[in-house]
Structure formats: C-alpha cells, structure tokens
Amino acid sequence: MARTTIKDIAEECGVSLSTVSLVLNNNPRISASTREKVLKAVERHQYQPNVFARSLASRSSHVLSVVMPDLNHVFSDTYFGEIVSGIYDRASEIGYKVLLDVANQRFVSTGEHVALLTSKRVDAALFIGSSIYDEYLTRLETEQLPVVLVNHFMPGHKLSYVAADYKETARIAADHLLGLGHRQIGILSGTNTHTALEFRNTFIDACVASGLREEDLPWADGWFSEQGGYEAAQWLLDRNPRITALMGGNDKMAIGAMRLLKERKLRVPDDISVLGVDDTPASAFTNPGLSTIRHDLFHIGSLAVDAALALFNGDSKLLQKTLPVQMIARESTGPAPHRP
Amino acid sequence: MARTTIKDIAEECGVSLSTVSLVLNNNPRISASTREKVLKAVERHQYQPNVFARSLASRSSHVLSVVMPDLNHVFSDTYFGEIVSGIYDRASEIGYKVLLDVANQRFVSTGEHVALLTSKRVDAALFIGSSIYDEYLTRLETEQLPVVLVNHFMPGHKLSYVAADYKETARIAADHLLGLGHRQIGILSGTNTHTALEFRNTFIDACVASGLREEDLPWADGWFSEQGGYEAAQWLLDRNPRITALMGGNDKMAIGAMRLLKERKLRVPDDISVLGVDDTPASAFTNPGLSTIRHDLFHIGSLAVDAALALFNGDSKLLQKTLPVQMIARESTGPAPHRP
DNA sequence: CGCCATGAGTAAACCCTTTTACGATGGTGC
DNA sequence: GCACCATCGTAAAAGGGTTTACTCATGGCG
Numbered sequence: 001m002a003r004t005t006i007k008d009i010a011e012e013c014g015v016s017l018s019t020v021s022l023v024l025n026n027n028p029r030i031s032a033s034t035r036e037k038v039l040k041a042v043e044r045h046q047y048q049p050n051v052f053a054r055s056l057a058s059r060s061s062h063v064l065s066v067v068m069p070d071l072n073h074v075f076s077d078t079y080f081g082e083i084v085s086g087i088y089d090r091a092s093e094i095g096y097k098v099l100l101d102v103a104n105q106r107f108v109s110t111g112e113h114v115a116l117l118t119s120k121r122v123d124a125a126l127f128i129g130s131s132i133y134d135e136y137l138t139r140l141e142t143e144q145l146p147v148v149l150v151n152h153f154m155p156g157h158k159l160s161y162v163a164a165d166y167k168e169t170a171r172i173a174a175d176h177l178l179g180l181g182h183r184q185i186g187i188l189s190g191t192n193t194h195t196a197l198e199f200r201n202t203f204i205d206a207c208v209a210s211g212l213r214e215e216d217l218p219w220a221d222g223w224f225s226e227q228g229g230y231e232a233a234q235w236l237l238d239r240n241p242r243i244t245a246l247m248g249g250n251d252k253m254a255i256g257a258m259r260l261l262k263e264r265k266l267r268v269p270d271d272i273s274v275l276g277v278d279d280t281p282a283s284a285f286t287n288p289g290l291s292t293i294r295h296d297l298f299h300i301g302s303l304a305v306d307a308a309l310a311l312f313n314g315d316s317k318l319l320q321k322t323l324p325v326q327m328i329a330r331e332s333t334g335p336a337p338h339r340p
Numbered sequence: 341m342a343r344t345t346i347k348d349i350a351e352e353c354g355v356s357l358s359t360v361s362l363v364l365n366n367n368p369r370i371s372a373s374t375r376e377k378v379l380k381a382v383e384r385h386q387y388q389p390n391v392f393a394r395s396l397a398s399r400s401s402h403v404l405s406v407v408m409p410d411l412n413h414v415f416s417d418t419y420f421g422e423i424v425s426g427i428y429d430r431a432s433e434i435g436y437k438v439l440l441d442v443a444n445q446r447f448v449s450t451g452e453h454v455a456l457l458t459s460k461r462v463d464a465a466l467f468i469g470s471s472i473y474d475e476y477l478t479r480l481e482t483e484q485l486p487v488v489l490v491n492h493f494m495p496g497h498k499l500s501y502v503a504a505d506y507k508e509t510a511r512i513a514a515d516h517l518l519g520l521g522h523r524q525i526g527i528l529s530g531t532n533t534h535t536a537l538e539f540r541n542t543f544i545d546a547c548v549a550s551g552l553r554e555e556d557l558p559w560a561d562g563w564f565s566e567q568g569g570y571e572a573a574q575w576l577l578d579r580n581p582r583i584t585a586l587m588g589g590n591d592k593m594a595i596g597a598m599r600l601l602k603e604r605k606l607r608v609p610d611d612i613s614v615l616g617v618d619d620t621p622a623s624a625f626t627n628p629g630l631s632t633i634r635h636d637l638f639h640i641g642s643l644a645v646d647a648a649l650a651l652f653n654g655d656s657k658l659l660q661k662t663l664p665v666q667m668i669a670r671e672s673t674g675p676a677p678h679r680p
Numbered sequence: 681c682g683c684c685a686t687g688a689g690t691a692a693a694c695c696c697t698t699t700t701a702c703g704a705t706g707g708t709g710c
Numbered sequence: 711g712c713a714c715c716a717t718c719g720t721a722a723a724a725g726g727g728t729t730t731a732c733t734c735a736t737g738g739c740g
Contacts, residue, residue, distance in 0.1 A: 003458065005726055016690045021728060031688060046451075048459040052401070053726030056392040056695050063439075073621060075424040081416020088415070088440060099403075100428060100438040111386075118343065119388040281413060345696060356720045361698060371718060393696030396725050 004045045012041050024049060055120070063097045064308060065116055065125040070104040078280045079224070079250065079297065083128055083150055086301020096123075096305070103127070108136045117145040124308035126150050126301075131192040146311035150304045151297065152195050153320070160311060160319040162304040164295035166195045169325045170202035172293055173247055173275055176327060178210050181336035182245040182273065185212075186236035187219035188229050188257055190249030196224075199277070203247060224249060229256025237264070244272055244336040251276035251283045251292055258286060258332065269334030279328050289330030296323065344385045352381050364389060395460070403437045404648060405456055405465040410444040418620040419564070419590065419637065423468055423490055426641020436463075436645070443467070448476045457485040464648035466490050466641075471532040486651035490644045491637065492535050493660070500651060500659040502644040504635035506535045509665045510542035512633055513587055513615055516667060518550050521676035522585040522613065525552075526576035527559035528569050528597055530589030536564075539617070543587060564589060569596025577604070584612055584676040591616035591623045591632055598626060598672065609674030619668050629670030636663065 010020045015034060022030050023038040030038075041047075055061045066087055068074045084098075091098050099122055107113055113136055116122055124146035130137060140147045141157050149161035177185055187203060190196035204217050220235045222228030229248055233256065237243065248254030254276030258268055266272050268288055276283060279294035300323060307319045350360045355374060362370050363378040370378075381387075395401045406427055408414045424438075431438050439462055447453055453476055456462055464486035470477060480487045481497050489501035517525055527543060530536035544557050560575045562568035569588055573596065576583065588594030594616030598608055606612050608628055616623060619634035640663060647659045 003460075003726095007726080017727080018690055018692095018729080019688090022689085025728080029688065034688080048455045050396070050726050051459060051461045052392045052396040053695090054728075056390065056396055056697090057726080057728040059695075059728095061392070066440075073418070073421060073425070075428070076416060076418035076421020076621075078413070078416035081413060081421075084415040084440075085413070088442065092442075092446070098440040100406075100424075100440055102428065102432075106432075115388045119391060120343075121391045281416075343696095347696080357697080358699080358720055358722090359718090362719085365698080369718065374718080390696050393725090394698075396727090397696080397698040399698095399725080 003050070004047050006047075006049065009038065009041045009045065009047055012045075013037050059120060060312075061121060061123055062095060063099050063122045064091050064305065065099045065101050065122040067101045067103050067107075067113065067125055067127045067130075069129040069131070070102055071129075074102070078282060079252070079278060080128055082280065082297035083301040083304075086298035087126060087150075087305055088301075089298075090302030090305040094305075094309075096309075101125075103130060103134070103136075111139075114139055114143065114145070117147070118143070124148070124312045126304050126308055129193070130154075132194060132197075133192065144317070146308055148304045148308045148311065148319070151295070151300050152193055155194055158318055160307055162300050162307050162319075162321045163195065163323065164297075164300060164325050165322045166199045167202045169277055169293045169295070170199045171206050172325065172327050173277070174203050174206035174210070176291070176329070176333065177245050177247065177273065177275060178207065178212075180245075180273065180333060183212060183336065184216045184240065184243050185245045185247055186233070186240060186243040187217060188232040188236070188246060188248045188253045189219045189221050190224045190253065191221040191228075193224075196249055199249065218243070222249075222253060224252060226252050226256035226259065229253025230260050231256075233257035233260045242339050244339065245333070246272060246274045248274065248276045251278045251280045251290060254290055254292070254332070255282065255286055258290070268332050271337060273333040273336070275333050283328075284330070286332070288332050291330045291333040292328050294326040294328045299323070343390070344387050346387075346389065349378065349381045349385065349387055352385075353377050399460060400652075401460060401463055402435060403439050403462045404431050404645065405439045405441050405462040407441045407443050407447075407453065407465055407467045407470075409469040409471070410442055411469075414442070418622060419592070419618060420468055422620060422637035423641040423644075426638035427466060427490075427645055428641075429638075430642035430645040434645075434649075436649075441465075443470060443474070443476075451479075454479055454483065454485070457487070458483070463652045464488065466644050466648055468492075469533070470494075472534060472537075473532065484657070486648055488644045488648045488651065488659070491635070491640050492533055495534055498658055500647055502640050502647050502659075502661045503535065503663070504637075504640060504665050505662045506539045507542045509617055509633045509635070510539045511546050512665065512667050513617070514543050514546035514550070516631075516669070516673065517585050517587065517613065517615060518547065518552075520585075520613065520673060523552060523676065524556045524580065524583050524679075525585045525587055526573070526580060526583040527557060528572040528576070528586060528588045528593045529559045529561050530564045530568075530593065531561040533564075536589055539589065558583070562589075562593060564592060566592050566596035566599065569593030570600045571596075573597035573600045582679050584679065585673070586612060586614045588614065588616045591618045591620045591630060594630055594632070594672070595622065595626055598630070608672050611677060613673040613676070615673050623668075624670070626672070628672050631670045631673040632668050634666040634668045639663070 006020050010017045023035050088098050126148050128150045141159050151163045153161040189200045218240045220232040222232035246257050254274050258274050276290050276292035279292045283290040283292050310316045346360045350357045363375050428438050466488050468490045481499050491503045493501040529540045558580045560572040562572035586597050594614050616630050616632035619632045623630040623632050650656045
C-alpha cells in the first residue's frame with residue numbers, strides 16, 4: 001500500500017493539488033470551507049507530507065546541524081549536554097529537527113562542514129566548542145553561510161556567535177576574589193579557545209588594575225576537564241605555595257582542582273578558595289558547593305537556534321550576541337587566610 | 341548562482357543525466373573512460389548531489405533517528421553518551437547521518453515516533469532507554485517498522501533489540517559477591533525498566549540458589565542516577581544494618597551509594613563492598629575504583645546501527661541480540677567482614 | 681451597464697535524482 | 711551473411727511537493 005500523497009487528498013476533496021498544498025501551508029488564499037474539507041481528509045488519512053519532496057521544492061529542510069568538537073566522550077559532557085538540550089528544545093519548539101555532527105578530521109577534510117550547508121541538507125549549522133586552530137571555520141565565513149558559533153567566537157572573523165560575556169565573567173570573578181582579600185591567585189586556564197584567552201587576560205588585567213602584581217597571578221593551561229584542572233592546580237601549587245585562591249577556567253577544572261586539594265589535605269575555602277565558571281549542574285553537588293559564575297548554557301543554546309534561523313532567513317548577515325552572567329556564591333570561596 | 345546539478349555535469353560531458361547518475365552510484369554499466377570524464381567534471385565543479393532529490397527518488401534517506409528518553413540532562417549522561425557515541429561512529433562510518441529525538445510527550449502523542457519512519461524521513465530508529473510504561477512502542481511493533489531498542493527490550497513484544505546480557509551480568513555479580521563471602525546483600529535496583537527487573541530477579545535467584553535466604557537480599561528501587569543510588573542505599577542501610585555488600589543497578593547508583601557510605605564513615609570495601617554495572621568511564625576514577633560488570637555500550641550502539649539497517653533493508657524481520665559482559669574487579673569489592 | 685478590483689482556486693513549471701525498459705553498436709559463432 | 715549477445719548509454723517515467731502566474735466569478739462603484 002502506497003503512502004497517501006497530496007494527490008490522494010486532492011482527488012478525494014475534488015480540489016487541485018495546489019489547493020491542498022496551500023491549505024497545508026496555511027495560505028490565507030483558501031476559503032475556510034475548503035480549508036476545513038481538506039483538513040478533514042488529511043486527518044482521516046493520517047496524511048503526512050513527504051519531507052523530502054517538501055524540502056526539495058521549498059529549498060528548506062527544517063533541519064539544523066549541531067557540530068560537536070572531536071573530543072573524547074563529548075556526548076556525555078555536561079557542558080555540551082546543556083547546550084545541546086537548549087538547542088534541541090528550541091528547535092523542536094519551532095518545528096525544526098536536529099542533526100548530529102562531529103567536527104572530526106573526516107568531517108572537515110572532506111569539506112562536509114561546507115557541503116552540509118551548500119547542499120541545503122540543513123538550513124543552518126551550530127558549532128559548539130571549536131578551538132583556536134579550527135581554520136576550517138574561515139571557509140564558512142567567506143561563503144557567508146548560515147552558521148552560528150555557540151558560546152565561543154573567532155576574533156577578527158565575521159562569524160556570528162552567541163556567547164556568555166567572558167570579559168564580564170572575568171571581572172566579576174576578580175571582584176569576588178579580590179573582595180575576599182585574595183592577593184595571590186592561581187589561574188587554571190582552559191586551553192585552545194579564544195574565550196579562555198579572553199577570560200584569562202581580562203581576569204589578569206582586572207586584578208592588576210586593583211593593584212596586584214602579575215607575578216602573583218600565575219596561570220597554567222589545561223584541558224577543560226576535571227583531569228585538566230587537577231593537573232594545572234598541581235603545577236601551580238608546586239610552584240606557588242602561597243596562592244590563596246584558584247580560579248578555574250570552568251567548573252570541571254575547578255572540581256578537578258578541589259580533588260587535588262582534598263588529597264593534599266587543604267581545606268576549601270579555609271586554606272584556599274576555588275571559583276569556577278559555568279554553573280553546570282554538578283557544581284551544586286560538590287562538597288563544599290562550588291562558587292561559580294553562571295553561564296546560562298541552555299539559554300545560549302536556544303538563542304543560537306534563533307540566531308541561526310535569522311541568518312538562514314536572511315533577516316540578518318551577522319549576529320554577535322553576548323549574554324549576561326551571574327555570580328553564584330556557594331561555599332568554595334571565602335576570606336583569604338593569613339599567610340605568615 | 342544556482343547550485344550545479346547533475347544536469348550541468350551531464351551537459352558539460354556530453355552525456356545523459358542517467359549516465360552521470362549511474363557513475364555517481366558506481367554502477368558498473370558505465371565504461372571506465374566515461375566514468376572518468378564524469379568524475380573529473382564532478383570534481384571540477386565540486387558537485388554535491390542534492391540529498392533531498394536523492395532521498396525522494398531512492399526512498400532512502402540515509403538518516404537514522406536516535407530517540408533519547410525524556411529525562412533531565414539526558415544529553416550529558418555518560419550512559420547515554422557512550423551509546424550515542426557508538427551509534428554516531430558506526431553511522432558515519434557507513435555514510436549515515438544521525439537525527440536527534442526525545443521521546444517526550446509531544447513526540448509520542450503526535451505520533452511522530454511512527455510518522456518519522458512511515459514518512460521515510462529516517463530509514464530506521466534506535467530507541468534508547470525506554471521504560472516499562474512506554475506503550476507507544478507497541479505501535480512500532482504492529483506496523484513492523486525498522487526499529488531497534490538499544491540495551492533494553494520489551495518482553496512479549498516482537499521488537500528487535502541489541503542489549504547486554506543482564507541475566508549473565510546478574511549471575512556474574514552474584515558469583516563475585518558470594519565468592520567473597522557476602523551473605524547479606526542489598527540491591528539498589530533501577531526502576532521502570534525490564535532490564536532492571538530481569539537483573540534483580542536473576543540476581544536474587546542466583547543468590548538463593550547458592551543458599552542465601554530471600555530476606556537477606558533486600559532491595560530498593562531508585563532512579564538510575566547517583567542521587568537514586570544514594571537514596572536507595574540510605575533506605576536499605578537504615579533497615580538492614582548487617583548488609584556487607586551493595587549491588588548497584590548501574591555504576592551511577594553504585595557511585596551514589598559510595599558517597600553515602602563515605603558520609604557515614606563506612607569504609608569501602610573493608611566495611612562494605614560496592615559493585616556496579618556498566619563500567620562507564622567514571623568508574624575507573626572513583627576512589628576506591630569501582631568494581632563493575634562491563635557492558636560495552638559503545639559497541640552496543642554500533643551493533644544497533646547495523647541491526648537497524650538490516651531491518652531497513654529487509655534482510656531480517658526481527659533481530660534480538662544479547663551481548664556478553666565482563667567482570668571488572670577494581671577495589672570497591674572485597675571479602676565480607678565478620679559481623680558479630 | 682460597463683469596468684475593475686477582489687477573492688478563490690487552478691494549471692503548470694520547477695525542484696533534482698533514481699531507475700527501468702529500451703536502443704544502438706560492434707563482435708562472435710556457425 | 712545472419713542470428714544473437716554483450717556492452718554501453720539513453721529516454722522517460724517516476725518520486726511528491728511548492729509556487730507563481732493566471733483564470734474565473736462576483737460584487738461594488740461610478
């Protein structure tokens with residue numbers, strides 16, 4: 001039994017194909033009575049338009065691609081997970097589907113990241129967490145494709161993005177720690193991303209502006225993971241035992257650092273304060289609860305969807321949106337201890 | 341500038357549309373010389389076939405849907421993440437794309453879970469982690485759609501699945517704990533899934549067969565999460581202080597239980613042993629390392645892809661595959677302590 | 681009463697490939 | 711020299727919608 005097509009509906013209702021199509025697309029040209037007749041038949045037959053025929057004719061697929069970075073276990077990372085949830089929610093709310101991609105070697109070298117868009121397979125693409133070195137993004141820029149970077153950006157490139165305000169994050173973080181009296185702060189800096197760079201630089205600048213010396217703001221690069229935070233903290237503490245606070249590049253790094261501190265029998269926050277960034281769900285459940293600067297990743301994801309579609313619809317050429325952040329003070333930060 | 345189509349290529353090469361199409365589909369009917377000529381033109385124009393036209397004509401979308409359960413933070417759950425990784429990897433290996441879906445209220449009530457397949461939008465669908473109550477699956481059964489349940493199943497239904505051997509898992513677990521001398525074992529049983537039921541029942545049967553009494557095998561239901569494990573463990577320990585081992589329904593529950601034990605100053609495994617199921621990445625990093633029965637979720641994901649496509653291609657009507665599991669003994673299980 | 685604007689619907693072109701039945705060409709065996 | 715067969719291509723029919731320009735009544739207006 002063949003699927004029922006628009007033709008079947010048209011014949012049954014004694015109208016033309018176009019009429020049915022117009023009804024289905026809510027075109028006001030069709031009278032209420034005809035509309036109803038058609039809709040009834042549609043309902044009766046459980047008619048489902050063929051999405052391919054539709055996409056082919058309308059040049060819109062109603063599909064969004066989300067491109068994940070090629071990291072181990074990306075699909076179970078809370079940071080990415082929150083963003084994907086936001087994307088998925090918003091997309092399905094407005095009738096869009098989400099296609100999964102990973103920016104791995106093959107994906108880039110075969111040019112699939114471009115073909116995906118030029119072949120109209122997807123209306124737009126959302127890139128999550130690409131790194132400084134992701135030169136492939138430039139091709140997306142030159143070809144003016146509907147692409148949005150999610151919670152990161154590429155300075156000097158005309159690429160749209162929706163991202164948390166990392167500068168403001170850094171300033172709030174600096175204020176918070178300085179206000180608690182910390183004068184030697186170690187920075188667990190994420191690696192390979194412009195946001196990480198911007199965060200670190202702004203943080204340092206803010207501290208220096210308040211009278212700290214650069215040498216009292218040692219930093220170490222590391223992966224944005226518990227392990228990365230653990231190792232970076234280790235490196236920093238071994239060289240700078242007088243540090244009274246650790247600034248994590250994200251919550252996971254901060255959590256990794258806290259594990260190290262526990263192993264070293266350093267109390268948080270009595271001996272050393274730890275501050276994170278993101279406010280991923282786990283942060284509320286650490287012990288002590290992690291103070292952090294909240295980035296609303298879910299919301300960033302949904303806004304990215306809207307931005308991407310605005311680009312696709314030609315409403316705009318370039319969208320660069322920076323979102324406010326919020327200090328969440330829990331228990332992992334406290335007054336700086338006296339160091340003799 | 342319009343996209344180059346198969347027609348452009350054909351004209352440029354002085355051959356028919358069909359010829360180009362056949363070349364592109366590696367049909368041996370076309371001679372090597374013609375083939376080469378066409379491929380050169382394709383290369384020169386960076387020609388990309390229009391996927392929609394292709395899907396429309398060929399009735400195959402080369403897309404798979406992965407349907408996630410409607411849980412909080414599914415997209416950052418390691419269990420689901422591992423499976424999705426396996427699915428994604430295998431799918432992209434064989435030229436398939438992966439579409440994301442969530443089995444939420446809307447998805448089911450609108451019949452999208454069926455329409456997705458009947459409308460040929462996707463070639464097949466992979467359902468991850470549906471529950472006992474997911475009646476909507478029965479419609480997939482009656483309509484004989486290409487659907488595979490991933491690491492779970494529905495007894496009494498003719499639904500294909502690829503799942504770890506939960507019975508064997510239960511037996512291995514029982515052997516392991518009994519071998520260590522445990523005689524009173526609390527079970528942190530996952531809830532709402534047939535695999536959880538099967539696991540619990542088989543575990544109890546195995547223990548009883550070895551001479552334990554049922555009343556020494558108390559169990560508590562809980563969500564498959566750290567929190568769920570924590571609470572279930574709490575409930576069990578409060579009522580059964582003589583327990584010497586806790587059997588987690590999965591690693592997360594086991595990890596949650598370990599947190600509780602730490603809070604209660606009970607040493608693992610000296611005072612109480614803890615055993616998990618799955619061997620998700622985190623299990624190697626707990627302290628002490630979590631003993632567990634390994635389910636190769638990544639592999640299960642890839643096999644599910646192959647199974648789904650076998651169904652789609654009509655190679656088979658029903659595929660029910662059970663995969664071997666493996667004991668991973670780390671430090672969280674040890675000899676039962678003497679309880680006076 | 682004739683003209684025109686408006687509303688409702690339709691015809692037909694178009695979107696781009698796949699696929700099957702058929703055609704042409706040249707060679708083979710007898 | 712003929713029937714027959716491969717081999718290589720092609721024509722044309724799907725596949726199922728969208729969309730634009732056009733038709734045809736109808737009613738209002740001057």
